[in-house]
Amino acid sequence: MSTPAAPHSHPTAVTHQVTNQPPPLAGHDTAADPVLLEGVRREGAGRHLADLHRLGVLAGSEEAQHWADQANRHEPELRTHDRYGNRIDEVEFHPAYHRLMDASVSAGLAGAAWSDPRPGAHVARAAGFMLATMLEAGHLCPVSMTYAVVPALRQSPDLAKVYEPLLTSRVYDPGLRAPADKRGLLAGMGMTEKQGGTDVRANTTAATGQADGTWRLRGHKWFTSAPMNDLFLVLAQAPGGLSCFLVPRVLPDGSRNTFRIQRLKDKLGNRSNASSEPEFDDTVAWLVGAEGRGVRTIIEMVTMTRLDCVLGSAAGTRAALAQAAHHVRYRTVFGAKLADQPLMRNVVADLALESEAATTLALRLAGAADRAQRGDEAERAFLRLATAVGKYWVCKRQPAAVAEALECLGGNGYDEASGMPRLYREAPLNGIWEGSGNVNALDMLRALEREPAALDAFRTEVQAAAGADARLDAAWRELRAELASTEDAPLRARRVIERAALVLQGSLLVRHAPPAVADAFCASRLAGDRGLAFGTLAPGTDFAALLDRLPV
Template sequence: MPATHEVTNQVPPLAGHDVAADPALLDGLARAGADWATGELHEVGTLAGSERVQEWGRLVNENEPVLRTHDRYGHRIDEVEFHPHWHELMDVAVSHGLHAAPWRDPRPGAHAARAAKFYVWSQAEAGHGCPISMTYAAVPALRYNPELAATYEPLLAAKEYDFGLREPGTKRGLIAGMSMTEKQGGSDVRANTTTATPAGDGSYTLVGHKWFTSAPMSDLFLTLAQAPGGLSCFLLPRVLPDGSRNRILLQRLKDKLGNRSNASSEIEYDNAVGWLIGEEGRGVRTIIEMVNNTRLDCVLGSASGMRLGTVRAVHHARHRRAFGKTLAEQPLMTNVLADLLVESDAATTVAMRLAAATDRPDDAQEQAFRRLGLAVTKYWVCKRAPSHAAEALECLGGNGYVEESGMPRLYREAPLMSIWEGSGNVAALDALRAMARQPESVAAYFTEVELAAGGDARLDDAVARLKKELADLSDVEYRARRLVESMALALQGSLLVRHGDPAVADAFCASRFGGDWGVAFGTLPAGADTSAIIARAEAVPAERG
């Protein structure tokens, strides 16, 4: 072979490892009382880290869904075709209960176990997590109509992925979606114009245009429409009980920045049939049950992406040489890698704490904490993901900018979680709303944060500053982002001081609270134990998992 064709100093593929070999994740799972799921978690992690499944992820993103509005004869069919590997990804997710296991088997720690598996499997391919998440979140909202819940919940919770448009009662398992956004309203769902007219037989007839509906090939949808009594929540199946197609017409698929394996669409309700969930006029209150759970998955999705980016960056740096050393031996690169890991561990730790709170629906203190803790965390963790992905990509240099590295897909995916279920401003204002309407959530938040009191003086000072800022509510909406950011950081810091790796907790408090930190990643102060921190991102071979 000519010398110019020799390949040297290239990084071996990152495959054959156990994605679940993640110290922050495993520790969080144990604290939630869900370490009974560790074996299955490693099974999912080994599969997610395999070369075969990584190829599934590549192919479903390079071969995007295709909308077929009509068949060859001109009949309206409104079907979406997916690459075969999409269905394999969905089948693994459903068979391992990522879509609804806690509703089927509500043992202690069930939501935390499901969250951990969702976090791990999302690193194989993020796009299919959307219908999985919506199915998980649909069940508590559906329970506002006990009759509908009795019919559909067992199929939503079944560990059978059964793709195809058929009458729901004839299928082995169901997938659910959500359709709220309209072109004139966006996040302001009360501006929706879709109408729902009582049909006289207990059903309603819906007419309107939804601007953004993900996973349009789902079996069931929860949607908002204006009924005589005001904005209300409805359940619409794609196929009606008599076997006919519901008049839910797919207008087009969205050409998105990322999340390209997952179909997102505009749909039209052309006298579609739906059934009321909850009371007329209380649609937002009803569907917020679904939104609160998908917001948790936004946090998990962002944390998952951060972990994936960090592991890839560390793997590259361990094997790539420059200027006589591996990149991982270069002091400045160690600062960058350690900072990425600190951010990743903080995101994972708080995500698992919130998942643990989900497992305690009858604990008023836990639910008050979750209400505010989830709002501030959704804002901050999802906001950090895009800059984290950009820095992780840069660790690979020009190689990271090439599609074959997988980093561009991660980078394009990263902004989605900050937009889905309320963009940054919506999340920040939701935190203010929680504090105003549920003051007990503020007390619960500080009860949680102050469990670390005395553990780190820098954290204590940050909490004191936060209380002072909360005491002054002038221009609070204008200051909402800064306030919510401070709350999110204090919560992460408290959890890391109590439960995190000591080197990670020290670096977090020194940089995020101590004032010795720059704007970009890779500006940790001197004295951070970067070697110990980076070691937490080693890709552990599956056979050792």
């Protein structure tokens, strides 16, 4: 019997030593971000910083990042029937999704801000929404819709009295049960149909009034997210015209309302979130607002979800920037850290500039929303125009910025384990959700035509920086000429809204950002001294000042 050989290392083991790779970006406070914190203080929510830091620590933890990964790898599954053949129309989620939902709802990111009378509550909620988006975007669809439904529902005080206390709860209570038996509710909306899409007035879902004051709906919606939410605002054709209705999944007596989920959408991104095609057939509903005024009723909800689109895109850009900045800080190429290579410094600084402009604008809109809820009509008018402008531009820029950030990681960024592919797949969504680029550009034209107070408020905001930078002043003069011309206005709408966004961002940065940041923005975005890609900032740019503003 031979003696076994002494154990020894495999001769190829040395090839598996890992060098020149960055450590995981985990175990940090994502709220420790100078641009975010300055914006929160400036917009009146400084008293909420402790809560934001608690959420930031959670969002930056390895455990929460694992939840985000698992919720996207194990996608929602539709269960149309139970084992006995009974129709149930339920969606099953991975436990990681429920942990994300619990964290966001308990942090007050759903409807809680509407029950907080203190100034700055909506700004704090917006900043928290950004932190949660940087962790995982998909689960925030139901969170966003729950936030947005409250002002629309208030147009029917009797319904608001019943549902608002539960919609503003900080308790995540999943599962389909009678609303009164739950500690917290989530809301969604059903607007689009396959034959109409954006043109909701082409909807064919029909509503028939009943003797008891309720309505019955019959029709098919094309894209309704989060079908396990407790209630939905739905557009349907009543005798008096297109109207808005409240549709609960479970009726007050505990019986299931008819809400047949035909299928879940197989989407490019946003994989953790279930988006569905529900069918209504004698579905019980309650009228919200006036009959025939459905679009006007639900527009309050759309305005709030558009704001969340801006917040989400600003956050998605910032999340990608954080990954890129972290990678180049540790990676060595050609004998030097990537972060010290002049061209890479240009790329990351340019991404940081884009991100700061987006974040600053997003928080300014959140501040306007907060003050508008407290009766500030000038801020309400500003929000009417600036939300469309911000929604168009910040959402348009996110895919390009995320792609550039992914490239900073090279092949590592193309690997699912890096998290960058998920950020990349998520990037186009906000540009589509709640109105594509064309919809928002045309909405800007409607606001200019019908609401002169909106342009006055926008003008006041931009001119607050008058005289501080000649390039900004020149861009504002050019924009005023574009706005004054009505010839071919729809054809030029994208050109005008893009210029409006850059001028607004320039005004905000000139007033609130460090001088080097404002100078670089005006030089590269307003004076035309830039190429078509990121990383084309001119020699003489204070790159160190821009890189000091990174989120990690």
